[in-house]
Structures are given as structure tokens and as C-alpha cells.
Amino acid sequence: MKIKFKILTIMMAIVLILASCGSNNGGESPTPTEPQSTGNNTNSPVTTEEKSKYFFEHNGISIYMNDKAEPVLDALGEPMHYFESPSCAFQGIDRVYTYSGFELYTYTDGDDDTEYIFSVVFMNDGVETREGITLSNKLNDIISKYGNDYDQKNDKYTYTDANTTLAFVIKDEEVVDVSYNLIVN
Amino acid sequence: MKNKKIISILIIFLIIAGLYVLLQSLLMPKYMTKIVEGALISEYYHEKNKDHDVIFIGDCEVYENFSPITLWEEYGITSYIRGSAQQLIWHSYYLLEDTLKYEKPDVVVFSVLSMMYDEPQNEAYNRMSIDGMPLSLTKLRSAKAAMMPEEDLITYVFPLLRYHSRWNELSEEDFKYWFKKDQIAHNGYLMRVDAKPVDTFPKPRALADYKFGDICYEYLDKMTQLCKDNDIELVLLKAPSLYPHWYDEWDEQMVDYAAKNDLLYINLLDYLDEMGLDFNTDTYDAGLHLNLAGAEKTSVFFGKYLKDNFNLIDKRNDPELKALWDDKSAYYYNMEQEQYQELEEYGYLLKFNLKRTEEK
Numbered sequence: 094m095k096i097k098f099k100i101l102t103i104m105m106a107i108v109l110i111l112a113s114c115g116s117n118n119g120g121e122s123p124t125p126t127e128p129q130s131t132g133n134n135t136n137s138p139v140t141t142e143e144k145s146k147y148f149f150e151h152n153g154i155s156i157y158m159n160d161k162a163e164p165v166l167d168a169l170g171e172p173m174h175y176f177e178s179p180s181c182a183f184q185g186i187d188r189v190y191t192y193s194g195f196e197l198y199t200y201t202d203g204d205d206d207t208e209y210i211f212s213v214v215f216m217n218d219g220v221e222t223r224e225g226i227t228l229s230n231k232l233n234d235i236i237s238k239y240g241n242d243y244d245q246k247n248d249k250y251t252y253t254d255a256n257t258t259l260a261f262v263i264k265d266e267e268v269v270d271v272s273y274n275l276i277v278n
Numbered sequence: 279m280k281n282k283k284i285i286s287i288l289i290i291f292l293i294i295a296g297l298y299v300l301l302q303s304l305l306m307p308k309y310m311t312k313i314v315e316g317a318l319i320s321e322y323y324h325e326k327n328k329d330h331d332v333i334f335i336g337d338c339e340v341y342e343n344f345s346p347i348t349l350w351e352e353y354g355i356t357s358y359i360r361g362s363a364q365q366l367i368w369h370s371y372y373l374l375e376d377t378l379k380y381e382k383p384d385v386v387v388f389s390v391l392s393m394m395y396d397e398p399q400n401e402a403y404n405r406m407s408i409d410g411m412p413l414s415l416t417k418l419r420s421a422k423a424a425m426m427p428e429e430d431l432i433t434y435v436f437p438l439l440r441y442h443s444r445w446n447e448l449s450e451e452d453f454k455y456w457f458k459k460d461q462i463a464h465n466g467y468l469m470r471v472d473a474k475p476v477d478t479f480p481k482p483r484a485l486a487d488y489k490f491g492d493i494c495y496e497y498l499d500k501m502t503q504l505c506k507d508n509d510i511e512l513v514l515l516k517a518p519s520l521y522p523h524w525y526d527e528w529d530e531q532m533v534d535y536a537a538k539n540d541l542l543y544i545n546l547l548d549y550l551d552e553m554g555l556d557f558n559t560d561t562y563d564a565g566l567h568l569n570l571a572g573a574e575k576t577s578v579f580f581g582k583y584l585k586d587n588f589n590l591i592d593k594r595n596d597p598e599l600k601a602l603w604d605d606k607s608a609y610y611y612n613m614e615q616e617q618y619q620e621l622e623e624y625g626y627l628l629k630f631n632l633k634r635t636e637e638k
Contacts (some may be wrong), residue, residue, distance in 0.1 A: 247486040
């Protein structure tokens with residue numbers, strides 16, 4: 094009887110060891126509860142408290158990436174358009190608020206309804222970066238304001254600081270896309 | 279005496295293996311509510327008759343937008359959708375390779391939206407596309423191709439090594455579906471009858487580079503070759519989802535690829551009027567995915583396209599198949615009725631909104 098009990102205990106121990114010695118990847122199970130867009134943002138945001146020197150300013154409102162969206166949205170007022178993009182499988186929702194000249198993208202994390210800012214995209218030259226760059230500027234204008242410390246991938250020039258990238262896409266020598274983006278994994 | 283010892287060791291080994299399997303099946307996500315998409319891949323392997331004319335491969339643009347029941351009822355085409363959420367092209371390739379171990383369809387339809395992703399995106403999506411496959415070299419190759427840097431291949435062989443930390447997240451669902459799961463799809467089609475009309479979309483962004491990644495073309499080449507080797511017609515498909523934006527530059531690349539490889543490519547966004555899609559009533563999430571009404575319209579159109587281009591025999595007179603598909607249809611219409619009842623009673627679908635269900 095004692096032997097049988099010993100064997101059973103050993104077996105249970107082996108099973109538990111097998112179960113617990115495996116890779117943990119940070120202790121979070123991969124059950125999908127995080128936001129995943131079917132649109133352009135495709136990775137999980139990294140949360141960091143450090144403020145970036147790259148942030149968008151509109152009518153005196155400072156818009157930092159990964160800040161809570163609610164106070165910013167309240168200050169900006171009623172958007173011209175609103176769009177939400179639920180993901181294929183997750184419960185998080187990406188929302189896009191369209192204001193005059195730019196779009197503000199937010200995300201929610203899993204079942205938490207709190208929205209955070211993950212991108213600002215220029216729609217026309219009615220808005221500009223705090224350093225004065227807007228659509229239809231030239232690469233030289235960008236370099237004169239931000240310097241040469243950029244990463245270039247094809248036609249995209251990206252400046253990075255803390256949790257934010259400021260990216261410019263250039264076609265036919267003109268800026269056609271300006272965006273502030275939360276850095277993702 | 280020696281034999282007795284060997285038998286004892288064998289019994290101990292079997293008991294350990296049994297306990298391991300039990301524990302693993304308890305701790306793995308069941309995907310029976312809220313994130314039901316995670317159950318799609320494994321459902322195929324429980325299918326009694328794995329002999330289909332058409333296999334769809336791809337992401338939500340296939341499993342939400344096409345109804346195999348409609349293809350059967352309208353044209354006598356047997357089909358199955360091997361779809362999963364955010365299925366990337368390497369997932370698709372290996373799922374196709376795995377499917378061909380069980381059957382040789384006449385036509386494979388591949389959803390090309392995933393060409394826009396040229397690198398792994400997220401472990402949770404990998405899990406939903408890979409965990410449901412039976413253990414095989416194909417599964418391991420798929421995992422190897424899809425893994426994020428922080429993932430370990432061994433966890434796809436022994437998922438318990440990854441899911442053991444779920445012990446404190448276990449819910450009623452985990453125990454309820456420990457040994458047997460519900461069927462959530464209809465030959466891979468995930469039904470939703472609710473409607474949310476299209477309003478507006480964000481402006482399509484200018485991209486730095488419109489060319490699909492080399493790795494995507496590499497897998498598309500492999501898929502093309504796999505189909506050719508098995509005498510299967512490959513069709514490249516862009517489903518009629520309005521968002522994410524499908525750029526003209528992407529469309530041109532698919533047109534060119536199809537022409538060079540003697541394949542058919544159809545962009546259903548070019549046939550919205552012919553299909554009779556009304557994005558006020560035929561989508562459940564404002565244009566990203568179609569609801570049941572939309573999926574049925576799309577399937578009527580696409581079924582004719584398949585009939586016109588390939589020699590697919592109408593099998594509705596086959597008594598065995600008829601009986602099989604009659605059962606499938608009954609389940610389909612029953613679920614449709616249940617969903618309409620839920621909509622009437624709660625204003626939303628319970629299965630797809632656990633949070634609301636919990637609040638209720």
C-alpha cells in the first residue's frame with residue numbers, strides 16, 4: 094500500500110514538474126486577450142511612462158503616444174468622423190477619430206475599456222508638426238528640422254525617441270504621409 | 279519477475295502520460311465563447327467526410343465571408359474553410375500541406391490579404407492557427423516559421439509547457455469543455471447574423487513600399503507548387519471586405535502573379551454590385567466582415583465563378599452526401615434561428631460578447 098502511494102506521489106510530482114518547468118515567456122499565458130487590429134497596427138503596444146520629445150500639438154493640446162485618450166478627446170471636441178475596428182478575434186478595439194487635418198488612433202487593452210493613443214496621422218497640410226513640417230514639404234525641410242539621425246526604409250524616414258516614432262513617407266520628392274506612432278514590439 | 283517489472287514501468291508510464299494529457303487538455307484555452315475563432319482549426323480534424331471539392335485557406339476574410347452550406351445548396355459543391363484569425367501565409371501553406379494528407383480537393387482558394395504581412399505578428403494568433411493541428415512535422419514546420427522571437431518550439435509539441443500558467447485563470451468554460459467541445463462553425467464558416475452598417479473608414483495611408491515581402495512570395499510560390507504537384511487548381515482571392523484597404527498596387531501584383539503562374543485571381547471588391555452586397559445590412563462590423571446575409575450572397579456569386587471555371591460536378595443527387603449535408607444544413611439553420619432569437623432578446627449575440635453575458 095505504501096509502495097503504491099509512493100509511486101502515485103512520484104507520478105504526480107513528475108507531471109507537475111513537467112508542467113512547471115516549461116517556458117513561461119514572462120509568466121503570461123498566450124490566451125488571446127490583447128488588442129490586434131485587422132488594420133495597419135499589428136503588434137502589441139509597449140507601455141512606457143517616458144515622454145517622447147516627439148508629440149503632436151493641436152490648438153494648444155499636447156498629444157503624446159500611449160497617453161490616456163479620454164482627456165485629449167474631451168479637449169479636442171466632437172470629431173468629424175468616428176471609426177472602430179474590432180479585431181478578428183480579440184476583444185480590444187482600435188478606434189479612429191477624424192478631426193480637421195488629422196486622424197487620432199486609439200487602442201484598448203483586452204477587456205479594459207480605457208483607450209490609449211497609439212497614432213496621429215496627418216490628412217492634409219492644414220496641420221503641421223511642432224517643428225513646422227507638413228504634407229508636401231521636401232526631405233531637405235525634414236532634415237533641416239530634425240537632422241540626419243533617421244532610419245530609412247524605402248521611402249520612409251523615421252525618427253525615434255522614447256516610446257514614439259515620427260515617420261515621414263516621401264513620394265516624388267514630397268512628403269505624402271506624416272505620422273506619430275507608439276513604438277510596438 | 280523481469281516481465282512484471284517491465285509491465286509495472288509501462289503502466290506507470292501510461293498513467294503519467296494520461297495525467298499529462300488530462301492536465302494539458304484542461305489548461306489549454308477552449309475557445310468556446312468570446313474568442314471562438316481559436317476553435318476553427320481543430321474542428322476540421324473531427325470532420326467525418328474529408329473529401330471536398332474546394333478548400334478555402336486564409337484569415338477572417340474567408341471564414342467570415344463564405345458559406346459552404348450555400349455552395350452546397352446552390353451548386354452541389356462540397357467545401358471546407360481552413361481559416362483562422364490573422365492566418366499569415368506560412369500558416370496557410372502548412373495548413374494546406376496538412377489538409378492534403380487527408381484529401382485532394384479539386385480547387386484551393388487562397389485569401390491574399392495576408393500578403394500584406396511579411397513577419398510574424400503575435401503569439402496568440404500563432405496559437406490559434408497551430409495548436410489545433412495534430413502533432414506532425416508539418417505542424418512543427420509551421421510553428422518554426424511562425425514563432426515570435428520569445429516563443430519556444432517545444433511548447434508546440436507539449437503545449438502544457440506554455441499553458442501551465444493558466445491554472446489560476448481557469449474558468450467554468452475550461453471544465454465544461456474539458457473533454458468535449460461544441461461545434462462552433464459550419465465547415466469552417468463562422469456564422470453571425472447581426473448587422474452594423476458601414477459608416478466611414480480612415481483615409482488609406484500612403485505606404486513607403488507597396489511591394490509584398492519576399493517571404494510572402496516565397497510561400498506563395500510554395501503553395502502554387504504544392505497545388506501543381508497535386509493537380510489542384512489554385513485560385514487567388516480578395517474577399518469583399520472593405521477594410522483594411524486593399525491598395526491598387528497590391529492588386530496589380532496579384533494580377534501579375536496569377537498571369538505569370540497561370541492561376542486565376544479574382545478581386546471580389548470589383549463585383550460588389552453583381553453580388554448584390556448592401557453594406558448597410560450585409561456586414562456585422564461596418565464593412566470589415568460580412569454577416570450571414572452577406573456571406574450567402576458572396577457564396578452564390580463565387581460558387582457560380584467556381585462552376586464556370588472548373589469542372590465541378592453537382593453532387594446534390596449523391597444520397598450519402600445529401601444525407602450528410604442535410605444534417606449540416608439543419609445545424610446551420612438552427613444556429614441562424616438561435617442567433618436571431620438572441621438578437622431579439624438581448625440585442626447582441628451572446629457567444630461573441632462574453633463581457634455583456636457576464637454583466638447580464
